[in-house]
Amino acid sequence: MQLFHGLGGLFHDASQLSRPILTHLNADTSWLLSLPYPGGEPHPPGRKFFHILIDPWLQGPQTDLASWFSQQWHATASSVQTISELNTRLKELDTLASAPSATGAGEPNTSSHAEYESDALGCVDMIVVSHEFTDHCNRATLEEVSPDTPIFATEAAAHLISSWQHFRHVYPVASFSKQSHDWRNTSPDALPSWLGISRIITKRDALHLHSAILLTFNIRSSAQDEATEGIIYSPHGILANDLEILSLASPRINVLALLHGLHDIKLGVRQLNLGAHNALRAQRTCGAKYWVSTHDEVKKAGGIVSRFLKRKVWTVDEVLQDESRKGKKNGARSLMSFLKSLRGSHPRASGGESSQHQYAASPEPPPSYGNPKDEQSSYAPPSCPPPGNAHHPQPSHSPPNHLQTNIEPPPYHDWTVIEDTALLPPPPSLGHESSPSGNASLSDADRAHGWCRRYPLIQPRQPTPVQSDSVKNGQIQFVKPKEYQGTLSMVGTGRWLGSTVPGGKEACVLSSLPCYFAVPDSPLAAEHKKIIYFEVKVKLYGQGRGGDASSLAVGYCAMPYPTWRMPGWERGSLAVHGDDGRRYVNDSWGGKDFTSAIQEGETVGLGMEFSIPDAPPSYGSTPAQTPTVKVEVFFTRNGTREASWNLHEELDAENDLGVEGLDGQHDLYAAIGVFGGVDYENRHGFSKHDKSMTKPKAAPPRADALERRIRKLLFPKGLRYQASYGSHQAVEDATRKMGRPGEDQ
Numbered sequence: 160m161q162l163f164h165g166l167g168g169l170f171h172d173a174s175q176l177s178r179p180i181l182t183h184l185n186a187d188t189s190w191l192l193s194l195p196y197p198g199g200e201p202h203p204p205g206r207k208f209f210h211i212l213i214d215p216w217l218q219g220p221q222t223d224l225a226s227w228f229s230q231q232w233h234a235t236a237s238s239v240q241t242i243s244e245l246n247t248r249l250k251e252l253d254t255l256a257s258a259p260s261a262t263g264a265g266e267p268n269t270s271s272h273a274e275y276e277s278d279a280l281g282c283v284d285m286i287v288v289s290h291e292f293t294d295h296c297n298r299a300t301l302e303e304v305s306p307d308t309p310i311f312a313t314e315a316a317a318h319l320i321s322s323w324q325h326f327r328h329v330y331p332v333a334s335f336s337k338q339s340h341d342w343r344n345t346s347p348d349a350l351p352s353w354l355g356i357s358r359i360i361t362k363r364d365a366l367h368l369h370s371a372i373l374l375t376f377n378i379r380s381s382a383q384d385e386a387t388e389g390i391i392y393s394p395h396g397i398l399a400n401d402l403e404i405l406s407l408a409s410p411r412i413n414v415l416a417l418l419h420g421l422h423d424i425k426l427g428v429r430q431l432n433l434g435a436h437n438a439l440r441a442q443r444t445c446g447a448k449y450w451v452s453t454h455d456e457v458k459k460a461g462g463i464v465s466r467f468l469k470r471k472v473w474t475v476d477e478v479l480q481d482e483s484r485k486g487k488k489n490g491a492r493s494l495m496s497f498l499k500s501l502r503g504s505h506p507r508a509s510g511g512e513s514s515q516h517q518y519a520a521s522p523e524p525p526p527s528y529g530n531p532k533d534e535q536s537s538y539a540p541p542s543c544p545p546p547g548n549a550h551h552p553q554p555s556h557s558p559p560n561h562l563q564t565n566i567e568p569p570p571y572h573d574w575t576v577i578e579d580t581a582l583l584p585p586p587p588s589l590g591h592e593s594s595p596s597g598n599a600s601l602s603d604a605d606r607a608h609g610w611c612r613r614y615p616l617i618q619p620r621q622p623t624p625v626q627s628d629s630v631k632n633g634q635i636q637f638v639k640p641k642e643y644q645g646t647l648s649m650v651g652t653g654r655w656l657g658s659t660v661p662g663g664k665e666a667c668v669l670s671s672l673p674c675y676f677a678v679p680d681s682p683l684a685a686e687h688k689k690i691i692y693f694e695v696k697v698k699l700y701g702q703g704r705g706g707d708a709s710s711l712a713v714g715y716c717a718m719p720y721p722t723w724r725m726p727g728w729e730r731g732s733l734a735v736h737g738d739d740g741r742r743y744v745n746d747s748w749g750g751k752d753f754t755s756a757i758q759e760g761e762t763v764g765l766g767m768e769f770s771i772p773d774a775p776p777s778y779g780s781t782p783a784q785t786p787t788v789k790v791e792v793f794f795t796r797n798g799t800r801e802a803s804w805n806l807h808e809e810l811d812a813e814n815d816l817g818v819e820g821l822d823g824q825h826d827l828y829a830a831i832g833v834f835g836g837v838d839y840e841n842r843h844g845f846s847k848h849d850k851s852m853t854k855p856k857a858a859p860p861r862a863d864a865l866e867r868r869i870r871k872l873l874f875p876k877g878l879r880y881q882a883s884y885g886s887h888q889a890v891e892d893a894t895r896k897m898g899r900p901g902e903d904q
Contacts, residue, residue: 177195177197177198177378177379178195179192179193179194179195179376179378179388179390179415180192180193180208181193181390181416181451183238183453184215184217184237184238184239184245185216185217185233185235185236185237185238185456186233186234186235186455186456187216187233187294187453187454187455187456187458188213188214188294188295188394188453188454188456189212189213189214189215189216189217189237190212190213190214190392190418190453191210191211191212191213191245192210192211192213192374192390193208193209193210193211193252194208194209194211194354194376194378195207195208195209195378196208196209196378197353197377197378197379200351200353205253205254206253206282207253207256208249208252208253208256209284209285209351209354210249210282210283210284211283211284211285211286211287211374212245212283212285212286212287212304213286213287213289213372213392214287214288214289214290214294214295214296214394215242215286215297215300215301215304216233216293216294216295216297216300217237217239217240217241217242217245217297217300218233218236218237218240218241218300219232219297219299219300220232221292221293221294221297222293223292223293223464224605225462226461226462227462227463228462228463228464229460229461229462229463229464229465230460230461230462231294231458231459231460231461231465232458232459232460233456233458233459234456234457234458234459235456241303242281242283242300242303242304243281243303245282245283246281246282246283249281249282249283250282253282281304281305281308283304283305283308284308285308285309285310285311285350286301286304286308286309286310286311287310287311287312287356287372287374287392288301288310288311288312288313288316288317288320289312289313289316289370289372289392289393289394290313290315290316290367290368290394290395291313291315291316291318291319291601295316295394296312296316296319296320298323301320301325301326302323302325304326306325306326306327307327307328308326308328309326309328309329309330309349310326310328310329310330311330311332311347311356312329312330312331312332313331313332313358313367313370314331314332315367315600315601315602317329317330317331317332318602319602328349330347330349332356332357332358332372333345333346333357333358334357334358334359334360335357335358335359335373335404335408336404337404337407339357340404340407340408340409341408341409341410342355342357342373342375342387342389342408342410342412343355345357346375353376353377353378354374354375354376355373355374355375355376356372356373356374356375357372357373357375358370358371358372358373359371359373359391359397359401359402359404359405360401361397361398361401366601368395368431369393369395369396369397369398369401369430369433370393370395370397371391371392371393371397371401371402372391372392372393373389373390373391373392373412374389374390374392375387375388375389375412376388376389387410387411387412387413388412388413388414388415389405389412389413389414389415390414390415390416390417390418391414391416391417391418391419391445391447392418392453393417393418393419393441394418394420394432394453394454395420395431395432395433395454396419396420396432396433396434396437396438396441397419397433397441398433398437398441399437399440399441399443399444400444402441402444402445403444405445413446413448414445414446414447414448415447415448415449416447416448416449416450416451417438417441417442417445417447417449417450417451418451418452418453419433419437419438419441419442419450419451419452419453420432420433420434420435420438420452420453420454420455421434421435421438421452421455421472421473421474421475421478422434422435422454422455422470422471422472422473423435423436423470423471423473424468424469424470424471425468425469426464426467426468426469427467431468432454434471434473435473435474435475435477435478436473436478436481436482438450438452439478439479439482450475457470591741591748591749591750591751591752599665599724599725599728603665603723603724604724604728604747606721606723607721607723607724607728607729607747608729608747610721611721611729611730614719616717616718616719616730616731616819616820616825617717617718617719617825617826618825619676619677619678619824619825619826620678620826621676621678621679622672622673622676622678622679626672626676627676627679629672630672630673630674630676632652633652633653634652634653635653635670635671635672635674635829636649636670636671636672637655637657637668637669637670637671637829637831637841638668638669638670638671639668640666640667640668640669640722640723641722642664642665642666642667642722642723643659643663643666643668643722643833644659644660644663644664644666645657645658645659645660645663645833646658647668653842654840654841654842655840655841656839656840656841657831657833657837657838657839657840657841658836658837658838658839659709659833659834659835659836659837660836661701661709661835661836662701662835662836663833663834663835663836664723664834665723665724665725665832665833665834666722666723666832666833666834667716667720667721667722667723667724667725667726667830667831667832668830668831668832668833669716669718669720669722669828669829669830670828670829670830672828673826673827673828674691674693674715674827674828674829675689675691675715675767675769675823675826675827676826677823677824677825677826677827680769681769681788681823681824682769682770682771682788682789682823683771683787683788686771688768688769688770688771689768689769689770690766690767690768690769691715691766691767691827691829692764692765692766692767693713693764693765693766693829693841693842694762694763694764694795694841694842695711695713695762695763695764695831695839695840695841695842696760696761696762696763696839696840696842697711697737697757697758697759697760697761697762697763697837697838697839698759698760698838698839698840699759699836699837699838700759700835700836700837701835701836701837708738708834708835709833709834709835709836709837710736710737710738710757710833710834710835710837711737711757711831711832711833711837711839712725712726712727712734712735712736712737712743712830712831712832712833713726713734713735713737713763713764713765713830713831713832714726714727714732714733714734714735714743714765714830714831714832715732715733715734715765715767715821715827715828715829715830716731716732716827716828716830717731717732717820717821717825717826717827717828718731718826718828720732720828720830725743725832725834726743726830726831726832727742727743727744727745727746727750727832728743728745728746728747729745729747730745730816730817730819730820731745731819731820731821731825732744732745732820732821732830733745733792733806733818733821734765734830734832735753735754735763735765735794736750736832737756737757737763738756738757739756740752740753740754740755740756740757741753742754742792742804744806744818744821745816745817745818745819746816753794753802753804754794754796754801754802757796761796761797762796762797762798763794763795763796763797764794764795764796765792765793765794765795766792766793766794766795767790767791767792767793767806767827768790768791768792768793769788769789769790769823770788770789770791771788771789772787772788772789773789787822787823787824788822788823788824789805789807790805790806790807790818790821790822790823791803791804791805791806792804792805792806806818806821806822807822
């Protein structure tokens, strides 16, 4: 109450001066932007301001996915607790702003409230929602607003709000881009002509977490383009480089305020809020007159996500001092680099007279030439500077004599104490947060994660003889899921032709039978390696049939698998995606760099080789941590083996989610992922040029046969064992001690 009563005089002055008012409704990121109606523009009776409510969450908890996952509450109560209370205060403020002068504007005058009786919408003229997350898109608060109030939201948030079936007018916010840089053209017709809204996004950010809402308005004179002002609202922060596009705005936009947080917040290694350093760069890029902090409330939190949040609190003074220190260090480094470049530059590069006398002899005799008996003169410096360096000052003293020092040289480093890491797994590859081309919606990902939790991986089973023969002969069918939009038909043994419609969503086509049966095919049971492989030829992408975004992926999945997701995105699956050439292993983010994108006309193949592990020594690990089966995944392009990776490479503990279902313990099915319009041909099994490349090598040395004899002697038939393999020489030694099979022992 005191807050809004204190704003009475401010609203009156702002109305007279045609200036906007920005009110923080809570300590987090709920805002009210009040814009005075321009002169001559129509407005409701008794109203002086057009009120925009931004990301309203006034009270109660906000929950993402489930309370056990993430739940938060305001640590500081909002200045208003309900939308009804907000409307009441805004009516009072509009009444105060309509007073003839600011005198007497300290208390609300309720005599004019009758003018609002017919206004069923209240005083909130529009709502802006920047993200689909519930601390920005809070259903409990939003549904307090009249259903006739228009909502302008990002695409994901608009889809979510529309599903509630509460609001009658929900508008997605268009992007402000190089192609659409006129704020008057990016705004819906539902807005007044003097007001606009658009969104600045980062293409590399799949969730558009680091994006901004741009509110533009012309409240001083709608006929003057130079009077256009804007407010940038970016609760999670936006990269400074992405704001450079504002320089292309036509008409020009004078950025009045940048709403950007101070706190640097991470979830694991993923950056959530970019923090004060980025805000300072963003403010300088867009030239905002004011920088206002937002989304910095340290809320009461519950759920597992709160345990992984890392917050670095900054103030404006601290970040300016930190930047000043860094600037001095960078300046010192630049000066040192400049001085080093001067000392190290060749005389020829500098030009001038020094280059002419570069090889000239000194006009004076060398030291002690005139009087060889004079020992003092034998150490005297020459009377002139060295040739070609006349512009450098001559040192006034002789260099120190290092030969007279008695300092002992440092001892040699004992390299034998360094652990030998040659046999350790390779370091983890760095993953990406999003793909540069194809990314699915967050709602599809959440639905798939929940589905996988409800339906765990099934255990492997012994195949029937008919099933085994079908797989060996390449007689595998592919099943078209319900999400698949197009045709899929068999044209021969192991050959299938597929075609999807332009604009189709993601779908995963799976083989009817496993390519790898874990029970009989495991190298531990079969005592030899197992290789599975299939190929796909990309005939045509959507660009040739309408220009839609489209691509294809090849991979393997353990069952069951959500067929509305591309292979590699969920547990028990891996794939190589054709749009970005990255490999995905249980990776819902952006994959890891692997190869180049798959082009039209190319035939690509994906294979997996299961073999008995080498069991190398590992520091600090137990035998139970050693992979049961060694798995190598290889990729071919046009019949040539192009790249591969070890499935059991060292994983990033914070980002990689493991290889469950892919390590030879579960049945694996061939998978083809598609989205958009694609024409393709699938071939199961090895082609003639792939057999020689991927088939098992020739018979190993004699020691392998001896090794099998030892294992038969040590472990009777039916006895389970886990072998630890050494060198062939150790096998030979053990065989000599035991005696050859058939010899007297």
